[in-house]
Amino acid sequence: MSAVVQNHLPAATPAARTEGSVMNRINFHRVVLWGALLLFAAFFLTPLYVMLTTSLKDMNEIRAGNLLALPQSPSLASWAKAWSTACTGTDCGGLKPFFMNSVFMVVPAVLVSTAIGAINGYVLSKWRFRGSEVMFAMMLFGVFMPMQVVLLPMSQILGWLGIASSIWGLIVVHVVAGLPSTTLFFRNYYVGLPDELIKAAMLDGAGFWRIFWRIVLPLSTPILVVTLIWQFTNIWNDFLYGVVFSGIDSKPITVALNNLSNTSSTVKEYNVDMAAAMIAALPTLFVYIVAGKYFVRGLTAGAVKG
Amino acid sequence: MSAPSALRTPLLPKLVIAPSFILAFCFIYGLIAWNGYLSLSASRLLPNYEFVGLEQYRILWESERWMVALKNMGIFGGLFIFGGMALGLLLAILLDQKIRAEGALRTIYLYPMALSFIVTGTAWKWILNPGLGVEHVVQQWGFPNFTFDWLVNPDKAIYCVAIAGIWQSAGFVMALFLAGLRGIDDSIIKAAQVDGASLPRIYWRILIPSLRPVFFSTLMVVSHLAIKSFDLVMALTAGGPGYATDLPATFMYAMAFSRGQIGLGAASATIMLATVAAIVVPYLYSELRTRK
Numbered sequence: 146m147s148a149v150v151q152n153h154l155p156a157a158t159p160a161a162r163t164e165g166s167v168m169n170r171i172n173f174h175r176v177v178l179w180g181a182l183l184l185f186a187a188f189f190l191t192p193l194y195v196m197l198t199t200s201l202k203d204m205n206e207i208r209a210g211n212l213l214a215l216p217q218s219p220s221l222a223s224w225a226k227a228w229s230t231a232c233t234g235t236d237c238g239g240l241k242p243f244f245m246n247s248v249f250m251v252v253p254a255v256l257v258s259t260a261i262g263a264i265n266g267y268v269l270s271k272w273r274f275r276g277s278e279v280m281f282a283m284m285l286f287g288v289f290m291p292m293q294v295v296l297l298p299m300s301q302i303l304g305w306l307g308i309a310s311s312i313w314g315l316i317v318v319h320v321v322a323g324l325p326s327t328t329l330f331f332r333n334y335y336v337g338l339p340d341e342l343i344k345a346a347m348l349d350g351a352g353f354w355r356i357f358w359r360i361v362l363p364l365s366t367p368i369l370v371v372t373l374i375w376q377f378t379n380i381w382n383d384f385l386y387g388v389v390f391s392g393i394d395s396k397p398i399t400v401a402l403n404n405l406s407n408t409s410s411t412v413k414e415y416n417v418d419m420a421a422a423m424i425a426a427l428p429t430l431f432v433y434i435v436a437g438k439y440f441v442r443g444l445t446a447g448a449v450k451g
Numbered sequence: 452m453s454a455p456s457a458l459r460t461p462l463l464p465k466l467v468i469a470p471s472f473i474l475a476f477c478f479i480y481g482l483i484a485w486n487g488y489l490s491l492s493a494s495r496l497l498p499n500y501e502f503v504g505l506e507q508y509r510i511l512w513e514s515e516r517w518m519v520a521l522k523n524m525g526i527f528g529g530l531f532i533f534g535g536m537a538l539g540l541l542l543a544i545l546l547d548q549k550i551r552a553e554g555a556l557r558t559i560y561l562y563p564m565a566l567s568f569i570v571t572g573t574a575w576k577w578i579l580n581p582g583l584g585v586e587h588v589v590q591q592w593g594f595p596n597f598t599f600d601w602l603v604n605p606d607k608a609i610y611c612v613a614i615a616g617i618w619q620s621a622g623f624v625m626a627l628f629l630a631g632l633r634g635i636d637d638s639i640i641k642a643a644q645v646d647g648a649s650l651p652r653i654y655w656r657i658l659i660p661s662l663r664p665v666f667f668s669t670l671m672v673v674s675h676l677a678i679k680s681f682d683l684v685m686a687l688t689a690g691g692p693g694y695a696t697d698l699p700a701t702f703m704y705a706m707a708f709s710r711g712q713i714g715l716g717a718a719s720a721t722i723m724l725a726t727v728a729a730i731v732v733p734y735l736y737s738e739l740r741t742r743k
Contacts, residue, residue, distance in 0.1 A: 178545060178548055178550075181545055182545055182546070182550065182556055185542060185545075185560065186556060186559045186560070188618070189559050189562070189618070189622070190559055191578075192563075192574045192575065192578060192618070193562070193574075195574065195577070195578055196574045196577075199577065207583060211587070211588055211591050212578065212583065212584055212585065212588045213588055261471055264467060264468075265468055265471050268464040268465075268467055268468040272461055272464035274461060274464065274465055277468075278739070280472055280476075282735060282736075282739050283476070283479075283480075284472065284475045284476075284479070285735055285739075286479060286731065286732070286735065287475055287478065287479045289675050289727060289731040289735075290479065290483070290724060290727060290728075290731075291675075291678060291679045291700070291720070291723040291724055291727050292679070293679075293681075293700055293703045293704075293719075293720040293723055293724075294482065294483050294486045294720045294721070294723070294724045295478065295482040295486065296703075296704075296707065296708075296720070297485075297486055297489055297498070297707055297713060297716065297717055298482040298485035298489070299482060301498065321474055321475070322478070324471055324474065324475050325475060325479075328471070352463075353463045353464060353467070378565055382566070382568070382569075382570075383567075384567065384568065384569050384681070384682040384686075385681055385682065388685075388704075389704070399567050399569040399570075402567075402569050402570065402573060403569050403573075403685060403686055406573045406576065406686070407689060415577050415583070418573055418577060419573075419577060422569075422570045422573040422574055425567060425569065425570050426566050426567065426570045429565045429566060430562070430565060430566065432565070433562055433565035434558075437558055437562075437565075440564075441557075441561065441626050444564060444623055444626055444627075445626060445627055445630055
């Protein structure tokens with residue numbers, strides 16, 4: 146197995162080059178390594194491939210053909226049906242209204258929770274006071290707690306506020322539930338900004354808000370992107386709050402997708418199901434492909450380290 | 452602008468953060484207490500604040516469906532946590548071998564985390580369905596007697612949930628471990644190589660042990676995800692066949708929102724909370740203490 150080490154260690158490569166058998170062993174290990182890597186890549190990509198190809202087939206082809214086969218005459222008919230005429234439960238208007246619900250819910254919820262998180266993080270890192278750390282720790286529990294605990298009381302509160310079964314109710318819940326993570330993200334990022342920066346500005350007579358707007362915020366671009374993407378992905382993908390707190394007209398796309406694929410009709414239209422799943426997946430998939438680096442940073446920041 | 456006053460009396464920051472703290476504390480601890488009270492009440496279809504002590508918990512622990520949910524939690528949780536961590540660690544080690552296309556492969560391994568469990572559950576439901584899914588593919592490949600009906604088999608369906616769950620989260624674990632591996636000082640590895648240690652030995656004896664903090668935080672994150680699992684089951688099996696794939700989260704949802712058993716739902720939510728707290732609180736405590 147020492148060949149792998151030589152392979153790992155650049156300094157050993159010249160020695161390996163002089164000896165043919167070692168070279169072969171290196172190649173062999175590389176082949177195995179690449180074989181494993183590509184096999185896993187196939188494992189992860191297959192469901193996406195199946196979703197996409199199935200959504201482009203018609204039902205005859207699905208019944209006669211093979212799950213893994215490429216579509217013979219790709220057609221977007223299932224996409225059109227999923228978007229505008231497929232049945233989600235008793236309602237047959239496709240996913241379009243629910244997609245728009247998700248958009249109307251996500252945009253304000255993401256912006257508000259991120260903005261408040263930024264200000265909170267600024268206070269908790271640069272304006273600490275007695276007890277602020279303890280309170281922050283208590284707030285952090287909100288990142289991890291099972292939300293089942295808040296469902297029953299929250300639905301009563303939303304009822305009292307008159308926003309039960311509405312998009313507004315969902316926005317409120319997402320903002321409040323998102324605060325612990327957005328605060329955590331910004332606090333951990335701002336801790337890394339040198340305190341001297343703040344002190345110098347204070348000596349120049351700048352106050353709390355001025356320092357925030359002029360010094361801290363302009364340095365926040367990376368964490369702003371991380372938090373916006375994190376909140377967008379989480380809120381777009383949320384199902385629990387959506388299924389519990391939404392009404393007939395305010396369902397987010399995840400709930401509509403679940404209803405669509407569980408609607409029992411005489412013929413199960415897998416191609417429409419897959420097109421619907423793709424439609425629900427595209428916004429977050431797009432963000433992931435464009436800004437995956439920031440998404441990964443959010444994921445790892447969620448593990449509290451920092 | 453209140454610039455000079457902020458310098459002398461730092462009252463403003465406190466005022467600024469107060470609403471968030473109050474809101475978050477009411478949301479977290481207020482609602483936990485409220486849910487706790489509901490779990491001690493006689494609530495059924497509607498909240499009813501008549502105090503009945505631990506009656507709901509007694510009913511809960513005598514409920515066969517709750518026992519099924521707990522058993523499934525054990526099977527699913529065990530497979531999801533250890534399967535996901537083993538696969539994630541393997542992927543991280545494979546990717547750590549100075550691979551040319553590392554960025555692209557990492558993107559492929561991790562993309563499921565960007566998708567909703569409802570999306571992936573819908574996809575897996577189609578792939579695993581006994582009529583036209585994997586079973587059909589293998590039969591066409593020349594094994595006409597191959598059957599794969601786990602998704603509709605009450606004894607096996609929970610394993611389908613675990614497969615889909617591991618598929619979804621292995622990349623996440625990989626990202627955490629890979630970040631950990633990259634954080635290890637190169638000179639340790641170089642020194643071990645000079646001493647003639649083989650690569651598997653270096654990983655087993657040096658790198659993996661020094662990943663211990665990452666191991667802990669990953670285990671913690673993955674376990675609390677396992678306990679909170681809800682969407683995936685709803686999309687893949689909706690808890691079925693019957694209630695064969697119920698997990699505590701789907702049990703809670705069914706009791707509280709479709710079976711008119713609010714008190715029972717609240718009691719099961721409290722048990723979930725206690726389990727997560729038992730895992731997370733010691734972790735948060737040690738995290739915050741070491742940071743000082």
